[in-house]
Amino acid sequence: MFDGRKIESAVTEVYSFLYPDKKERKKALARLDMETLVQSIRYRCETPLAYYATGSADLSMKYHGPDLFDQKACMIYQEPLQVFSTMAEATYLRELWLLEDGTFVEVAAVRVKCRFPAESYSTVYRTIRHTMTEKDWYGYVPEEAVDLFEDFSKYPFDAETGAIYEV
Numbered sequence: 001m002f003d004g005r006k007i008e009s010a011v012t013e014v015y016s017f018l019y020p021d022k023k024e025r026k027k028a029l030a031r032l033d034m035e036t037l038v039q040s041i042r043y044r045c046e047t048p049l050a051y052y053a054t055g056s057a058d059l060s061m062k063y064h065g066p067d068l069f070d071q072k073a074c075m076i077y078q079e080p081l082q083v084f085s086t087m088a089e090a091t092y093l094r095e096l097w098l099l100e101d102g103t104f105v106e107v108a109a110v111r112v113k114c115r116f117p118a119e120s121y122s123t124v125y126r127t128i129r130h131t132m133t134e135k136d137w138y139g140y141v142p143e144e145a146v147d148l149f150e151d152f153s154k155y156p157f158d159a160e161t162g163a164i165y166e167v
């Protein structure tokens with residue numbers, strides 16, 4: 001279970017990297033509802049797999065490989081770096097995951113999707129690139145990263161407004 005203090009601490013640390021100026025950082029952090037953000041991350045947490053394959057046809061191979069991390073995680077950001085599309089769509093992605101222990105990890109993923117009129121097939125392979133450090137955050141546009149945290153803070157249930165429960 002995600003510890004609220006660890007999430008708050010991790011997000012605050014990221015903001016210190018993205019906004020070195022204290023006034024800008026304080027202003028950006030004020031736009032977040034930390035309690036809702038924590039609940040949103042808890043709601044979205046999952047056990048990501050290093051590899052999986054699935055399909056809608058009865059005879060499609062359904063395979064779940066090993067866990068990517070040794071703990072639950074929440075995907076914070078996903079960016080397609082390369083996309084190839086013919087009969088199948090292949091995408092190379094950069095993903096950013098927040099782990100239960102409060103660390104951010106960047107992951108490289110390759111996703112292949114095949115869609116036909118009556119059925120579909122998809123497969124994803126993920127590998128850990130590195131645990132994020134201060135210098136790694138310079139590769140992210142501050143406004144984009146902050147927008148994601150603000151969306152989590154405003155819409156804790158996947159862009160749907162809903163009841164907030166005390167946890």
